[in-house]
Amino acid sequence: MQPTTAGMSPASTKATWPLVAVPGQPGAHLSAVPVTEDGTPEVAPVSDRVTGSTDQAPVTDSGQPTGPTGPEESAPATKGADLLTELRSAIARYVIMPSREALDAATLWVAATHLQPAWQHAPRLAVVGPAKRCGKSRLLDVLHDTVHDPFITVNSTPAAIFRSITEQPPTLLVDEADTLFGSPKVAEKNEEMRGLLNAGHQRNRPTTRVSGPEHKPTKFLTFAMAALAGIGDLPDTIMDRAVVIRMRRRAPGERVQSFRSRWDTPPLHALRDRIATWLTPLLDTAARMEPPMPVDDRAADTWEPLVIVADLAGGDWPRLARTACTAMTAHEAGQDEEGGLKTRILTDIRAVFAAYGDPDALPTEHLLSALRADTEAPWAEHGPNGLSPRGLQILLKDYGISSANLRFPDGTQRKGFVRNRFADAWTRYCPEANEPDHIGR
Template sequence: MSNPLAADADGEMPAADGSATDGTIDTAPDTSESPGAALLAELRDHIRRYAVLPSAEALDAVTLWVAATHLQAAWHHAPRLAIVAPARRCGKSRLLDILVETVHDPLITVNTSAAAIYRSISDRPRTLLVDEVDTIFGNPRTAEMNEGLRGLLNAGHQRNRPVTRSVGNDHQAREFDTFAMAALAGIGDLPDTIMDRSVVIRMRRRADGEVVAPLRDRRDGVLLRETRAKLALWASLVREKAEALHPDMPVEDRAADTWEPLVAVADLAGGSWPGRARLACAHMVAAEEEIEEDSCGGARILADIRRIFFTHGDTDTLPTTAILAALNDDPEAPWAEHGRGGLTARALAGLLKDYRISSANIRLPDGTQRKGYTFNKFADSWRRYCPKVHPLPQRAQAG
């Protein structure tokens, strides 16, 4: 009996019914699909059957991430999949159950030490799956106790970032590989360094009318594992192409490193997947950038001060007291709850210190001098950390 997934003379997989494979797809599988596109559509349907994802882009992203785990040997970066939610019963564990049955060589970690993990992944690429990660990083004490695991997850995002440990009775130094794709599920955001290396899936509770099928291992697990076997075979046929592929990316820097394996899988599969992958990448990265700008840390303080300058019109200087009053009076901002009595001049200086922005003596229209900040001191940081809030006026660009 012939293998329906055997490669043809060009290294491509023929359709299961033996038909030609040079067609493309729109959104649903049909007999004209390329084998890779049809296989991704099959996987996407499985995920959609058992879990409700927050958007079509998130569903595509999870599908591509699962497929990418089967080509880990071809990638230079190992994207993390951060499955986060604001509360329990949002489907995080269900999605992780699906991943267990579909990703390449899963390694489920439950209260596992970092040392045990890098010894498990050092000899072959595996896929780490961590549930309830909020119990690991959820508070400063446990986060400090698990600093080794955070370091492993950060280093393992890029190939050739080993850890060195003493082993044996003679304490010989040995390098352990850290490179592995990983999915981490938990309540609340993960540490910033991990989120920055992740494709982020923000789960939510199902609404009325959103129905999923029950996931039973004896029945459904068999189907999922059959799809995993197909993915493994397809990956073996396209691995050389994957290693040589350098896809055009809609994002830059670390976001491009993280999403490149997913976009590459889409390009290898063909059909509608290349366009869908880039759409998901652009939309989801932009959404995370907005969340970062709105958070109390990071660039939020820069974005809020930028809005204050724009509110005050053409002035090039603002007293510290005016900036603090505007920040603390904003009912939707976190600054009024900063410390015990709202944001202070000292706290503001501390938040701006990392951006090398400091106050100075400024002259007011009435001729008096007070401590304050100048527009041009912020201009460079605004361009770098929050460029999408407003276009900078010509005066700042010239400076």
């Protein structure tokens, strides 16, 4: 973007975002996305309950969905599909997302904020990472300029927040959420905030406070979509109501455009306004839609607004939304709340491999023995009997690293870790002193 756009108002800025190549995404190129003045899609008439498809989702013997559901072929692309593609490119311009599915999910979540009165559930967007400087705050910058009516909750009290929520709710944005919930002592002090965020996930869950000179009980609305960014997992009750995006640091060679609000905000606001112009007339349609979902229970409640927006857009978006839903909810299944030490374990494992002469693999028992033998490290006291194989797996799971059955040069076959599985995490989170520190802002 050129600095000359700085003086333009959001209403006068008419920018389109070049498509950004997304790994695994066909058709990305560097031409501009054509848009019209109003961006309104052509939507076929619907009945009182719009299901999006009459086909039944494939299920197992127990009745559980087996995978993405929805139209088998891409629906005709609409102006809305072009707007979502343009929004996805705008996000990818400033932030390296952890996966194609995460980028699609963030795009659909932003669009869904413009139809909040239509939703039964207000999905949270949990933007978390194992360490600092993974791009979490930068993603919130882009969200702030593209969501409906952003409300930054830095240092805001729960009372101030629920008094700001109306029938046309704002979009709550909470940065450094780990400072609210990062330790039991701090979390206890912010229990009211967690209660507000939990209650606001579902419609008709007001909070009651005594207010006014007559001290009458008064009900306040809590329903509003919210994005929360922080280091480490948020409380389970929030993560269970969220689309979870697990950010990571940029690796060497990964580049993003710097974000300068003076000239980047106006075109993002213009894009936001065109998305709102497209979606606002579709509010009643969206409220009647009940799309087939590849998941059920609370996961379906959380993802339904994103899938509805995708179905309204057409094109490839119905398929992309359900693929992201299936992949990301499956990844979160069984995730536990974990403590820190994740960067420390990477650094110490690299030192152990170096001490053994950097072999291609090490048996798990050798790796654990060396870790526990370091008197200055916490591993000898990690758990009742020191760091265990299970404890090691838990610390490494966010990095996608696990042990495997390996055959070693002495002819034995044992559980162990392959060195090159750590290479990407070492580069991102604990680069050597002589390596350039390519990190996200």
